[in-house]
Amino acid sequence: MEFHGRTCGSAMAQSEEEVDLRRGPWTAEEDLVLMNYVAAHGEGRWNSLARCSGLRRTGKSCRLRWLNYLRPDVRRGNITPEEQLLILQLHSRWGNRWSKIAQYLPGRTDNEIKNYWRTRVQKHAKQLRCDVNSKQFKDAMTYVWIPRLVERIRAASGVSTTAPVGPAAEVELVMKPSPEESSTPSSSFGAEFPPPPPVFDTFAAAVAATQSGEGELPKWWSESGDTDLGLPDFDHSVWGDDLWSAEDIWLQQQL
DNA sequence: AAGAGGCCCAACCGCTTCAGC
DNA sequence: GGCTGAAGCGGTTGGGCCTCT
Structure with a gap:
């Protein structure tokens, strides 16, 4: 040349x-x-x-x-569930510091992660009708989205899904120290997650009661007569099977 | 079949930070 | 300490591709 x-x-x-x-x-x-x-x-x-x-x-x-x-080590192709999980967790920790997040995803560039966040994650925040930086959306990620990703990862790896699933466990599953944070801080990332709000139990109880004929779901729910509640269709090809459901949206709205 | 609209991603822009003088 | 150019970073945009009507 x-x-x-x-x-x-x-x-x-x-x-x-x-x-x-x-x-x-x-x-x-x-x-x-x-x-x-x-x-x-x-x-x-x-x-x-x-x-x-x-x-x-x-x-x-x-x-x-x-x-x-x-660059020869650039990794191309779909973001894996493990990578999705890491991105969600690291973004909740550092916000839009894409290059820092990229350090935890070998072969992925900050540009790619940034594009992923903008196209996939922000799209779903829009579908949930809340801001991607709002507490509502962060709670939905922490208590619904991330646990489901963990479930999927565990299922794919053959690990029992009966194992406790919670924010702290999720972090243990995938978090690795960044190059400059070789020693894990004493306050682990998982410890930053508060316990889930009681509304999740409330909704679970409502669903159970409905199924046993002893109760009913919220009025707006039962009146809608429409399984998608008029909400946007979710792109399962991106997030996998049933990562979000109408129940999740209801839960998110109660937070 | 074709036009519209949305999605996705490569690339650019502008600002900030860093390093050398 | 101030100046200047280089490098890095995050936000934004343009256009190709795909899907839907």
Whole structure:
């Protein structure tokens, strides 16, 4: 591969390139140039890389392309339930600190996690008619969503689902120390979760009573006569089977 | 079949932080 | 300590693809 043999860093060449910078999708040829250049010179110094490689891209663009797409250890494909669980938990801990969250998911980029959060998680917050940062949504995640993911992970790995399932257990299942947090803090992540609110028992009791003919569900529920309650259809292909149900939405609304 | 709308993701933008002088 | 350029990070956008009507 030839690197266009131009004078690296000359003021003249640079001003010409500034006028003629490329944007938009990368071509296979550009990818090859970038990969070869990184293989020969290593990562970093992105601005000089952009100049010296002959790529008419900004250093930022080169860095982003390498980190998010060309790096050999980049992992592509669907986010697994384990990864979903980690993202939910880590986001509840750190918020939108995507690069920090990405440190716990080898091969996943901050951009990918950020996209996942925006497209999948925020979509479901919208369906639940609450803000993704609201206490309502966080509680729904903690007490409904995360336990179900854990169930699914355990089921898939053949571990008994009769084992206690709770926020603390979930964290033990998947949490690993980050590179800079090699020693687990004494206050474990799971300890940050409060006990579930009593409303969950209330709803469970209501469902049980209905099934035995001794009680009924909330009025709005029984009057709706519509199993989806007019709520948006949930995309099971994304979240798996029955991760959210109408009951979950009712519970979430009581929180 | 085709148009509309939504989803998804790669890439860009702007701000902040860091490092060297 | 202040300045400047590079790198990193999070937010946003544009466009391709898919699904629905």
